[in-house]
Ligand SMILES: Nc1ncnc2c1ncn2[C@@H]1O[C@H](COP(=O)(O)OP(=O)(O)OP(=O)(O)O)[C@@H](O)[C@H]1O
């Protein structure tokens with residue numbers, strides 16, 4: 001199961017993030033995890049920003065490039081935004097202390113998950129951004145039952161149909 005979309009500008013990237021927030025299967029038994037993949041500058045943080053805003057996070061959404069982890073509390077949801085680009089090997093992923101946060105209702109957004117393969121929560125959704133002639137190309141794949149439910153709901157979002165047409 002996958003969706004491919006054309007994101008013509010960064011506003012589109014944020015709107016895709018917002019659509020993901022609206023569709024997230026809150027009833028999922030455990031925590032939910034989205035891997036945000038793609039080269040440097042592909043738009044991963046931009047997407048996370050759109051998602052966080054839609055969940056009611058106000059104020060500045062900083063890139064966790066240097067802190068590795070930024071956490072938020074909104075609408076009864078605990079959201080962890082990680083950027084593992086600077087992580088030095090899988091062992092170091094333990095120091096992030098994410099395990100204590102791996103609780104029902106938590107949402108993990110992880111940039112550069114490949115830097116800590118096997119040492120972070122498994123993905124429900126894998127979202128890959130790539131730089132295109134105009135804007136970005138997005139590919140979203142479901143990796144679990146909760147992820148498939150999420151992707152199904154996303155297909156019903158009007159903004160998704162619009163991005164498909166481009
Ligand atoms: N669909 C798009 N079309 C054109 N530019 C975009 C699009 N989406 C995001 N951008 C722009 O790409 C730039 C980099 O975005 P962003 O910081 O989100 O990338 P990133 O993938 O998080 O990078 P890093 O790997 O360094 O964390 C920003 O200037 C952003 O506005």
Ligand SMILES: [Mg+2]
Pocket residue numbers: 044045046063083111
């Ligand atoms: Mg980033």
